[in-house]
Amino acid sequence: MSIRVRKPGLLTTVQDRGRHGFAGLGIGSAGAMDDVAMRLANALVGNEDHCAALEMTLLGPLLQFERAATIALCGAEVDARLGNAVLPMWSRVEVAAGSTIDCMHMRRGARAYLAVAGGFVTPRVLGSAASDLHGGIGRPALVAGDELVIDDRAQQSITRSRSWQLDPGPWFDASATRPLHLIAATHSGLLDERSRALLHTTEFHVANDSNRVGCRLDGERLALAHAVETISEPVARGTVQLPPGGQPIVLMAEHPTTGGYPRIGQVAASDVHLLAQRRPGDRVRFAAITLDDAQSRYLEHERALGTLIRAIHERLHA
């Protein structure tokens, strides 16, 4: 018994926290674009942090539940229905066998995560269920008719299900206006004076051709003071590359493991999930931060998120 995909939405994939330990072989991590929303969706249904969930993009899927399930939907504000009723987000929801969930357009944000108690029975490749569409690893994007099998082994320990709702405030930037903290990178000092100032003052916009590989930023073109020969070097999620055309690209979940363009900045790890929720046309502003400060902020962010996830688990098992 399972979930049947009646309409796949714009781009719906199975994601978890990614594939790690193989980057030296050119295998990227992939995984959820907004790792925070996915982890909270998993926590709400009592799943482990690394459990696979569905990532939907801008327009969500229509799903037919052939069995009863407990679900949670977190992330972008989806106009979602459970049957004819509004499906509450950031909350545990019991779904009866035979019901449909229709995740329609996202009003704010770009990606939402649907976790199912027990997780999905889905093949793990190199330790992860994540779809790496560009790397050609893992399950392809969902298409109509696909079946998602719910793992039956879990859930015995949760005896009661209270309904309550998380406050998305700290974890989801509904206004899409928070500046993204930007750490200096190897080639930051090579920008010309004008570009160096612009990088931290101008307003960029997320370009239409952004995807899970990278987020292209429309707006002022940036330039180096003089051309440099760069060779392929390792890159990371959040790395801001500057191709010769001057349009910065922020590398996201499916970025290749190495890249040859100058690296002019690094989006703080605790802010990458905010960028994952910016829609084409949304504004992006950068605020400079030192690496020492960014690292304390990242540790604090992880601590706060970990505390919340533990609190949810305690409450579920209380």
Place this chain on the structure above:
Amino acid sequence: MNGAGASDLPVRIEPVGETMLLLRFGEQIDAALNAQVHAAAAVLRASPLRGLIDLIPAYATLALRYEPRVWIGDGASSPAIAPWRRLADAVRAALSAIDVSATTPPEPIDIPVRYGGAHGPDLDELARHAGLSTDEVIARHTRTIYRVAMLGFAPGFPYLLGLDPALHMPRRADPRRRVAAGSVAIGGAQTGIYPRELPGGWQLIGQTPLVLFDAQRAQPALLAPGDRVRFVAIDTNASSIDGAPA
């Protein structure tokens, strides 16, 4: 370079955000620099450094992805020292004992290749570009032992160092939308092998029947960074496009 010992290994540590350190040995594509990268990777792989997630060798750099939480420290120092600084110190210490000249290069792996014809549609053009016969191009391509400088671009794609300068050739002006899996190709001074069907702009000179990458295998990539590789010409299909004898 001989006897380049311990303390002379020049490495600069450049953080790439909160979860990666980049060890820089230089700025160019150069076999000696790349050998330092692989020697350092071997030392760090064998070291007890905590929280390492990935080691990513490239031409002249080596990246370490790590979990900063395990490098927070005991709180004894005030003000607190950032995790990346602690890890950078530990990496410098781990690399202080390195001796690049003492590392033995691995045995070369033979890669069988069908050169030319449908397997290598750009072989004739490369021969014209180089002013050599296709046989001479094949002879030169198979004469060298290459080093896998790094993997990148796509899962399992090896960038090989050691191409005969006579065979250097710029990439195609119009990249192909589809390059067949196993295609052996030349792009500028580099040679590599397409691990699966991909778009690509390199000059295609042959094709190997070996499967370079399979995510389902215990060792998904046939070639690992630092490996050595030798190409071996095998019989092309007798009815090859140019009709030349194999």
